[in-house]
Amino acid sequence: MTATIIDGKAIAADLRARVAEGVAAFRQSAGRVPGLAVVLVGEDPASAVYVRSKGRATREAGMESIEHRLPADTDTETLLALVRSLNADPAVDGILVQLPLPKPVDTQAVLLAIDPDKDVDGFHPVNAGRLATGMPGFVPCTPLGCVMMLKTVHPDLTGMDAVVVGRSNIVGKPMAQLLIAESCTVTVAHSRTRDLPAKVRAADVVIAAVGIPALVKGDWIRPGATVIDVGINRTEAGLVGDVDYAAASQVAGAITPVPGGVGPMTIACLLSNTLDSARRRG
Numbered sequence: 587m588t589a590t591i592i593d594g595k596a597i598a599a600d601l602r603a604r605v606a607e608g609v610a611a612f613r614q615s616a617g618r619v620p621g622l623a624v625v626l627v628g629e630d631p632a633s634a635v636y637v638r639s640k641g642r643a644t645r646e647a648g649m650e651s652i653e654h655r656l657p658a659d660t661d662t663e664t665l666l667a668l669v670r671s672l673n674a675d676p677a678v679d680g681i682l683v684q685l686p687l688p689k690p691v692d693t694q695a696v697l698l699a700i701d702p703d704k705d706v707d708g709f710h711p712v713n714a715g716r717l718a719t720g721m722p723g724f725v726p727c728t729p730l731g732c733v734m735m736l737k738t739v740h741p742d743l744t745g746m747d748a749v750v751v752g753r754s755n756i757v758g759k760p761m762a763q764l765l766i767a768e769s770c771t772v773t774v775a776h777s778r779t780r781d782l783p784a785k786v787r788a789a790d791v792v793i794a795a796v797g798i799p800a801l802v803k804g805d806w807i808r809p810g811a812t813v814i815d816v817g818i819n820r821t822e823a824g825l826v827g828d829v830d831y832a833a834a835s836q837v838a839g840a841i842t843p844v845p846g847g848v849g850p851m852t853i854a855c856l857l858s859n860t861l862d863s864a865r866r867r868g
């Protein structure tokens with residue numbers, strides 16, 4: 587079997603076009619455009635690329651991109667002051683602090699300082715709680731994009747067995763919550779999981795979000811399963827996911843590529859969350 591490729595670029599382009607239409611309508615009714623503030627601290631090359639992409643995508647959707655670039659030695663207090671000023675700025679509908687922050691910065695304190703109603707990344711504990719309890723709030727962009735891609739293959743996920751490999755606050759945990767909300771039976775696996783291959787083999791849906799290049803092998807995949815690869819690992823062989831793509835794509839029913847899978851959806855969902863925020867704020 588050769589898997590259907592889930593084309594994240596195409597699905598993201600479609601979502602971005604719909605967001606742009608929504609922005610045009612919002613502009614007509616509200617007399618302003620949604621604003622997204624992105625904060626980048628330091629010189630991490632990958633983060634700089636992602637922030638540039640976010641700025642470009644924000645402008646292409648017709649929204650205002652407000653970018654703050656701070657030196658690597660910025661201290662926590664300075665960042666907190668910037669976040670507080672963005673919280674108070676009526677032109678800012680969404681605030682995103684690009685992660686990872688340089689080591690000395692207290693990342694938790696910075697994320698906690700963001701107004702939950704402008705937290706378009708969905709990382710604030712208030713939004714994590716809203717997601718866990720089924721209340722409206724912001725859902726982290728990467729898992730949100732994963733569910734959208736999954737639904738192109740399985741419009742109804744009810745009753746499916748899903749395994750999430752990875753338990754991060756940013757992807758693994760919210761991913762599990764979203765799949766529970768879709769009535770999947772969810773196993774969350776991690777580095778201490780016993781017999782990981784068996785857990786993956788039992789799943790109809792595999793979400794690999796562990797940050798280890800090609801950890802998930804082809805013979806771990808149940809024939810016909812749907813595989814979403816969240817990994818973006820820079821190796822000597824280039825950019826690779828958390829799944830052994832060549833082998834897994836011979837067994838899976840559908841699979842996301844890296845690049846061109848989850849990554850583009852992360853940015854498209856950020857735009858969508860920002861438009862939602864502007865609509866809520868009016």
Ligand SMILES: Nc1nc2c(c(=O)[nH]1)N[C@@H](CN(C=O)c1ccc(C(=O)N[C@@H](CCC(=O)O)C(=O)O)cc1)CN2
Binds near residue numbers: 635682846851852
């Ligand atoms: N505040 C946040 N920080 C980080 C997030 C996040 O959602 N919010 N996620 C990641 C990085 N990220 C967005 O910020 C991101 C990663 C990858 C892509 C992407 O489109 N990747 C391309 C490959 C591009 C490349 O060559 O690197 C792809 O997969 O096709 C977009 C966004 C960590 N930080």
